[in-house]
Amino acid sequence: MDTLGLNGELVREFVPAVIGVLVRRGADFASAEDAVQEALIRAYEIWPQDPPRDPKAWLIAAAWRKFLDAVRSESARRGRELAVDAEPPDGPVPATDDTLQLYFLCAHPSLPQAAAVALTLRAVGGLTTRQIATAHLVPEATMAQRISRAKRKLEGVPLDAPGDLSTVVRVLYLVFNEGYGGDVDLAAEAVRLARRLVALTDEPEAAGLLALMLLHHARRASRTGPGGRLVPLAAQDRSRWDTGMIAEGVTLLQTALARDRLGEYQAQAAIAALHADATTAAETDWTQIVEWYDELLALTGSPVVALNRAVAVGEADGARAGLAALADVDPGLPRYAAARAYLLERAGDLEGAATGYVEAAGAATSVAERDHLTREAARLRQAARTSPERPRTL
Numbered sequence: 001m002d003t004l005g006l007n008g009e010l011v012r013e014f015v016p017a018v019i020g021v022l023v024r025r026g027a028d029f030a031s032a033e034d035a036v037q038e039a040l041i042r043a044y045e046i047w048p049q050d051p052p053r054d055p056k057a058w059l060i061a062a063a064w065r066k067f068l069d070a071v072r073s074e075s076a077r078r079g080r081e082l083a084v085d086a087e088p089p090d091g092p093v094p095a096t097d098d099t100l101q102l103y104f105l106c107a108h109p110s111l112p113q114a115a116a117v118a119l120t121l122r123a124v125g126g127l128t129t130r131q132i133a134t135a136h137l138v139p140e141a142t143m144a145q146r147i148s149r150a151k152r153k154l155e156g157v158p159l160d161a162p163g164d165l166s167t168v169v170r171v172l173y174l175v176f177n178e179g180y181g182g183d184v185d186l187a188a189e190a191v192r193l194a195r196r197l198v199a200l201t202d203e204p205e206a207a208g209l210l211a212l213m214l215l216h217h218a219r220r221a222s223r224t225g226p227g228g229r230l231v232p233l234a235a236q237d238r239s240r241w242d243t244g245m246i247a248e249g250v251t252l253l254q255t256a257l258a259r260d261r262l263g264e265y266q267a268q269a270a271i272a273a274l275h276a277d278a279t280t281a282a283e284t285d286w287t288q289i290v291e292w293y294d295e296l297l298a299l300t301g302s303p304v305v306a307l308n309r310a311v312a313v314g315e316a317d318g319a320r321a322g323l324a325a326l327a328d329v330d331p332g333l334p335r336y337a338a339a340r341a342y343l344l345e346r347a348g349d350l351e352g353a354a355t356g357y358v359e360a361a362g363a364a365t366s367v368a369e370r371d372h373l374t375r376e377a378a379r380l381r382q383a384a385r386t387s388p389e390r391p392r393t394l
Helices: 007-026 028-045 056-080 101-108 113-123 130-138 138-155 165-177 186-200 204-217 243-257 264-277 286-300 303-315 319-326 336-349 350-362 367-386
Strands: none
Touching: 007 028, 007 056, 007 101, 007 113, 028 056, 028 113, 028 138, 101 113, 101 165, 101 186, 101 319, 113 130, 113 138, 113 165, 113 186, 130 138, 165 186, 186 204, 204 243, 204 264, 243 264, 264 286, 286 303, 303 319, 303 336, 319 336, 336 350, 336 367, 350 367
16 A cells, blocks of 8 residues: 555656756756655655645655755765755746656657656656566566666657657556556556546547546456456446446547547547446447447557457357458467457357367466466366257357
């Protein structure tokens, strides 16, 4: 849990602005980000007992002192004079919001995806290295090196350098897909950051991304059963879905689609909205879902989209149609074996489906997924032994 309690999210919202203030006072991005992180750690230590009246001003002052200490230390080591003011200028806290510029900087095309995600969580999300490392299930030293390398790559890149919003959106999507772990819920953190991005921009794809996140996040409570068992969408208890979050996501999506600038995240959100609209799995409008997958495939050309589309075709037009669509998909794709096994089961080939699930379990990327696929294989093998039926023609 966040040791700052209710103040934790508030503190993280201040971080981009504080980094921006230090940069505008003359600090380079890497030094400013380091100083803000040290100030943030100090806040975690003392705020629960002694909360400041003006948290943002406190963080600016503390971070500036940390930056000055670092510069003085470096100056002493090199025998040169301090080249920055010893005290910040008087006056109110600046109202300038550099959050969008930090989004662009952290999603710089020179950074690998993993580094961009980590740096976004640090500089925009305000998370500590330890929190990010725990959430990613890697040692803190490993994450510190990743972040340090990312900041070195950004040396000399100005804070206000033009950025690519589509890259920012993709990085936030990656943050959301990292899942849940440690004391930081990365999916919830991605939703928080996406809300901020939507507030800062007039871009339908940013709204589409937030809608997609909300529609998926609304189903979170129903995704796992006792012992962390994976519960597939068709078997989820829909009464546990967050209807308020779904309504917000649908409203955002409708507003974005009305702009008539369709993008991949809007199309994905439209598919998620159709799932959310069905009160039971049997009532799902698979025909519309296939149509949206057609749109998404035209936008992205993604093999993963083609794979998901084949499953949707199998639901809309029958398993054999789905298998025919799957024939055009690369068998080496992750989850190809699971998709084919699912369609084979629907076609009545229980033995073939069981074999497919075993193959899929061997390639699973998580324990929960592997265990689910293994149980599916065992279920079908038991069913094949007790059923005299041959595969039916659809």
